[in-house]
Each structure stands twice: as C-alpha cells, then as structure tokens.
Amino acid sequence: MPWKIHRFIVATALVALAAALRIWPLQVLGSIVVWLTFYPAVMVSAIYGGFAAGLLATGLACLTAIFLWPLLVTEPFIQVTADWIAMAVFIVNGMLMSTVAEAMLRANARAKRAQEQAEASNKAKSAFLANMSHELLSLIHISEPTRRTPISYAVFCLK
Numbered sequence: 001m002p003w004k005i006h007r008f009i010v011a012t013a014l015v016a017l018a019a020a021l022r023i024w025p026l027q028v029l030g031s032i033v034v035w036l037t038f039y040p041a042v043m044v045s046a047i048y049g050g051f052a053a054g055l056l057a058t059g060l061a062c063l064t065a066i067f068l069w070p071l072l073v074t075e076p077f078i079q080v081t082a083d084w085i086a087m088a089v090f091i092v093n094g095m096l097m098s099t100v101a102e103a104m105l106r107a108n109a110r111a112k113r114a115q116e117q118a119e120a121s122n123k124a125k126s127a128f129l130a131n132m133s134h135e136l137l138s139l140i141h142i143s144e145p146t147r148r149t150p151i152s153y154a155v156f157c158l159k
Contacts, residue, residue, distance in 0.1 A: 007049030011057040014041040019064050022072055031077050034065055035090045042094045046101035054098025058091060 018037035022029070026037065038061035046054025065087065069077040077083060 007045075007053040008056055010048055011041075011045035011053040012060060014045050015057050015060040015064060017041065018061065019068065019072060027073065030073050031069070031075050031079070034069070034077050034083075035061070035086065038065075038090070039093070043097050043101070046094075046098040047104070050105050051098045051102035054094060054101055058094030058098070061094070062087060062091065 015038065018041035021037045022034075029036070038057075042054055042057040042061060045057035049056075064072075065077045078087075
C-alpha cells in the first residue's frame with residue numbers, strides 16, 4: 001500500500017480537532033475522561049489511513065495528553081498511577097483499532113481485485129460464446145447448401 005502524506009495530515013488534523021473539543025464545548029470535563037475525544041480520532045484515522053495513520057494518531061494523542069494538556073485545561077493530566085495505566089490501555093486499544101482497520105482496508109482491496117477479475121472473466125466468457133455461436137452459425141450455413149446439391153454448394157462458396 002503506497003504511503004500517501006494526506007493520510008497522516010488527516011490523522012494529525014483529527015487529533016488536533018479532538019484536543020480542541022476539550023477546550024470547547026467539553027471544557028467542563030477538565031482532566032476527567034481525557035481519552036473521550038481521542039478514541040474517535042484514532043478510529044477514524046485508522047479507517048481512513050490504515051495502520052500507520054492510526055498509530056500516528058495514537059502517538060499524537062498521547063503526546064498531547066502529556067505535554068500539551070496543561071495548555072488546554074487548567075490541571076495536568078498525569079496525576080496518579082491510574083492515569084499512566086489509562087494511557088497504556090489507550091495505546092493498546094489504538095494499536096488494536098489500527099490493526100483491525102488495516103485488515104479491513106486490505107480485505108476491501110482484495111474484494112475489489114476479485115470483482116475486477118470476475119468482470120474480466122465474464123467479458124472473456126461473453127466474447128468466447130459470441131465467437132462460438134458465430135462459428136456454429138457459419139457451419140450451419142455452409143452445411144445447408146451441401147445438403148441440396150454440389151452445384152449449390154459451389155455457388156454458395158463463390159459468393
């Protein structure tokens with residue numbers, strides 16, 4: 001699968017949007033349920049861009065929570081051990097979402113290739129059947145004059 005930069009730009013923009021949602025309209029949550037807006041950002045990034053884009057979104061979300069969180073809300077995110085555990089769970093879930101999304105993208109690509117091959121086979125079959133029916137009709141037309149007389153066959157061949 002070719003690496004395209006727009007997948008990573010979308011992942012970065014979605015994480016930025018998720019962080020911005022915490023400033024407004026979800027500022028009342030503060031540092032509670034930090035990952036609430038980042039889960040959908042990772043999921044959409046992974047579905048759109050595959051495994052690498054999902055991992056990028058996961059990493060950017062973690063960096064945002066660690067380093068930029070005090071700029072977004074009044075209190076830091078990492079206060080107790082449970083916050084580190086929550087981040088570890090988020091990372092594992094981000095990796096799982098990215099893996100599943102990549103598998104889905106590859107399955108869709110395989111299905112598209114199989115459909116194209118089936119359509120090509122169907123066209124080849126149609127062309128073969130059209131050719132065979134033409135050949136059979138030609139044989140029928142050739143054999144009709146021979147049933148009558150040899151002279152009519154010779155006249156048919158001269159036409």
